[in-house]
Amino acid sequence: MRRSMNDEQQSDTSDRRPRGKITVLFNISAAVILLAILVGYACYLQVREGTAAVVTRFGEPVRTILKPGPYFKLPWPIEDVRVFDMRKQIFNTPYTATLTRDRRNVVLLTYVVWRIEDPHLFLQSVGDVTAASAKLDGMVTAAKNTLMGRYDLSALVSTDTKQIQTPEIESAIVSEVKQTAAEKFGIDIEQVGFKRIAYEQANVTAVLAQMRAEREAEAKQLRAEGDKESRRIRDNAAVKSEEILREGRLAAGRIRGEAEREAAEIYAKAHRSDPDFYRYWRSLEALKKTLGKDATVVLRTNQGFFDLLSDPPEAPKNKPKTKPKTNRLNQSKDVSISGGGNE
Known part of the structure; x- marks a missing residue:
């Protein structure tokens, strides 16, 4: 009995040893696989369409990826990735007051259409979109204040479309800030426009007076053109009537001369007869x-x-x-x- 029990105990012990080894091996394999997945995930980089990635190594940019697709990088904290949106973005500047050449205070709300052109330079000089908005606000506001000092208020608001020079001013602002933004911040400014134009209460009366004066000037011009056209029509009518009367007088003279000639012939004939x-x-x-x-x-x-x-x-x-x-x-x-x- 005792021998049989010992034999059973020895057999159970021998069975447990292989099972424990298998479990340990399984756990080790699972840990290795999980670690490999984690390391692979940390080393995997996916660049999507419309974005760009800048790989930094210990905080210093080492390469820029512009084309979409999968890429490899060293795991964090050795290498890190900063992803930037390369699509067009719109930034609205706050309301800013500026003076025109005729000393009129105008409040302008400006929008800026921009995109990241150089991600590496953008990361080094700006860092993120919030800081880029502040840089754009300063550059556009300075250029706007400088250029508006060269134009009168009528270049922004006027009843005469020939005096409106808003597209010219917007293009001049783009030319003023485009090169600086590209060289210093890696930003491409494509368009600057005036979203809204407002006036201080003191300028409303001046604006209305200017619009009234422009309307009156336009009305006077229209009246002058109407008078000129009416005089032209009267002169043409007088010329035509004079031509008609002259032709009538010539025809009457010919008829009268012919009649007088015939009458003279009749008188001569009558005189010769008796x-x-x-x-x-x-x-x-x-x-x-x-x-x-x-x-x-x-x-x-x-x-x-x-x-x-x-x-x-x-x-x-x-x-x-x-x-x-x-x-x-x-x-x-x-x-x-x-x-x-x-x-």
Whole structure:
């Protein structure tokens, strides 16, 4: 009995020894694997699209990674990684007051579109986005105050679009700060713009007066252009009417000349046909013109010019003779004529 119990105890002890070794080996393997995973994770570096990484060794930058993908680095605390967003960013400056050339105080809210161009220089000179915002605020504000002193208030606000020079001022600010930001801080400033323009209460009246003056000047210009156009239209109408009248006078002169020529031919023909009758008829016409309307003339019948009334011309010889009528004017020496000249 005792031997059998000893044998069983020895067999149990021999079984436990291999199992304990396996457990120890498993634990060691698990620890090694876990340590390898931790070390591998500490040495693994993943650079994403739109970002850049700067690897530092004991705080000093040693390399810059710009392309996305997996990379290897030494574990912390030997090497560390600073990741930067390389996409465009917008920074809004606080409200800042500035003076224009005409001594007007203007409050401007400015925005800046920028991105990190050199991550290595950015890390050494700035460090992070918060510090970069402070640097941008100082540079843009200084450039804005300097440039606004070269422009009047009308360059920012005016009813005349030709006087607005806001794009020119914004471009000038970008040119002023772009090179400095790239060389000192590794920042590329792409755009600077005025987000809002405000005025102090003391300048509101001046701005309104300026706008009113510009409106009045524009109205005067429009009226002057209207008057000029109306004068031009009147002058053209007068010229055209004068041309039409001149053409009418020329046509009337030609017609009148033609009529007078035809009348002269008719008179000449009548004179050639019967000179005595022609003189008689012309004398009658002259008598009609001489005696006006409601005229009364008392003359002797044998007096010149009126002798045609008492002594009319004889009929031509080639015409048939007719019995002459007794002229009552021959019966008296005096005659009284009354009536209009056209009767």
